[in-house]
Amino acid sequence: MRAYNLTHLRELESESMFVLREVAAQFERPVLLFSGGKDSIVVSHLARKAFWPAPIPFKLMHVDTGHNFSEAIEYRDWWAKEINATLVVASVQDSIDKGRVVEEKGYNASRNVLQTTTLLDAIEENKFDCAIGGARRDEEKARAKERFFSHRDEFGQWDPKNQRPELWNIFNGRKHIGEHFRVFPISNWTEMDVWQYILIEKIPLPSLYFTHKRKVFSRDGVIYSMSDFMKLKPEEKEEEMIVRFRTVGDMTCTGAVLSEASTVEDIIAEVAAARTTERGSRQDDKRSEAAMEDRKKQGYF
């Protein structure tokens, strides 16, 4: 390290820790949204560092679509114990059973959209006043304008045209009763930053991110894992491929990439050479050009 000058990863780390401490100071009942994906893993790791030697002063919450990879669920439970955090699970299946949402039909049915209702219900039931997420501004166009502290009205909605200006590192988390905030501590990180940080911090990850043999099928140019949640069309067939996942989400909308990357270093080399964004394999963004913007307005992550 140069004298009195941080590397970019340490500067980003410091900024994120600052944001997490602001959350703990400004809100009464914050919660960290945990998906088992690398971004929320990094955020929870940063939270552990921000409050050490005390435990993380908020719970982890997973919105479980019921269509998750079993590896992600196993990792989730193990990691929560590892960092000494309490885990809350909000279930989309419960929302369906209660009649709060109706399951989509057809070959491309996904519970991805249904998550929004489950998330907002869980925030209301638990009286959470701030939900911390692992979203990054480099992920998608609509996210490039997201604030660190993002205000949500009493319906949980985001109004992109009426966001509070965010100056310097002074974060305004004031709100009326019934409103809440979404806070994104790693807003300024890119996919590459996240991977480099995982490398230098030696953060353990779910095995899905590394190369493995898997039974898959192809649809519209995306490689999906075989699962009980997706029906094959007559012309589709099961195959075995050497793959890994660049993002970990619901099985019905997360595509795999052909890859032999078995270490974090391999993945970094792969990301550096990659020619498509990581959301390129996310079917949920392809529904329309403004798909993410529309979902965010309604209260999506």
Next chain:
Amino acid sequence: MTTKSYLDMELLRFTTAGSVDDGKSTLIGRLLYDSKSIFQDQLEAIEHTSKQRGEEGVNLALLTDGLRAEREQGITIDVAYRYFATPKRKFIIADTPGHIQYTRNMVTGASTANLAIILVDARNGVVEQTRRHSFIASLLEIPHIIVCINKMDLVSWSEDVFEQIKSDYTSFAAKLDVRDIHFIPISALKGDNVVDPSQNMLWYNGSTLLYLLENIHIASDVNHIDARFPVQYVIRPYSDKFHDYRGYAGRVAGGIFRPGDEVEILPSGFSSKIKSIDTFEGPLTEAFAPMSVCITLEDDIDISRGDMIVRKNNKPEISQDVDLMICWMNEKSLQLNGKYAFKHTTREGRCVVKDVKYKMDISTMSRLSDDKNLSKNDIGRITIRTTVPIMFDSYRKNRITGSIILIDEATNETVGAGMIV
């Protein structure tokens, strides 16, 4: 890019101000495109849109138009953040629109920037908008300015045009508080002097824009002299192992702290010594801005969020009466004698606006002493009185301890951005 070089990169945050017609989006698109930061799927998406609109070639400006309303109206309405990296540095771009009604967005983008790129259309030279952007960059104490004289292709790559604009800008910038200004003749559309040196302007032997962004010296932009540590959060583990542990978490806002330093706690004035500077990885021998750490003291003193730890012989000002330059950000104008909530470092309270001294005409940079109405996008000088004393430095000395925001108590909106004079 090898792993090793990536781990040793610096971070540079810069802002770009300019209007749609200056070619600002094209310039950013060009930087991203020529530094290979654009992915195939992003490129395909804009190629598709360009074709649909019947445009010639790929419109690089489309890369930065985020929200649907902007795509429909062809304008940028808010601050958008973009990222790219070269083997030397990682860059964060705060991309802001340039129209007068967006002064507040420009101020927002400038607040975190180390560097500002100001675009001048070579055909028009220094215009009102150039002066406005430059004034804001100087008001926000952005340490470095790069004036990009764009569309050189439309003035036959003329050295005379470049020199004339450079000299016009230099004479007007003498009135500004800017320490480091550079001039580059470019064509964002054709790519000249953006990433690759121009073959059309061999008379120019300065660096390209990207070279300058990669090499400009930023290490001394942070104040490493005046030690300031705003206490953000008190850490009490209540565990067997750390039974009596009481740590003060925060991010160093200036200077260097070391264990053994004699410190004073403000505003109480109690003194103590730094016992340790703790992190998850273990104790440190020193901490400097902008590191996030946890400080413990030798003595058991009552300290809470909003207090500030400083060195005994180097203290900030402590006062309830504060003079500031303010940029107003809300539809509802600033109210003289109005009460607002404020946030300054980790401290908050209420304040009353005691006086509006003048409004700035940001196009001519003259003071309007008889117009004291500050509405949205106006900048002026005011005096406030706070309910609790605040510990501050002038914004010029320290951008963290010198900045303050005002909040409307009824709507909770951030309404004003203040720089302490």
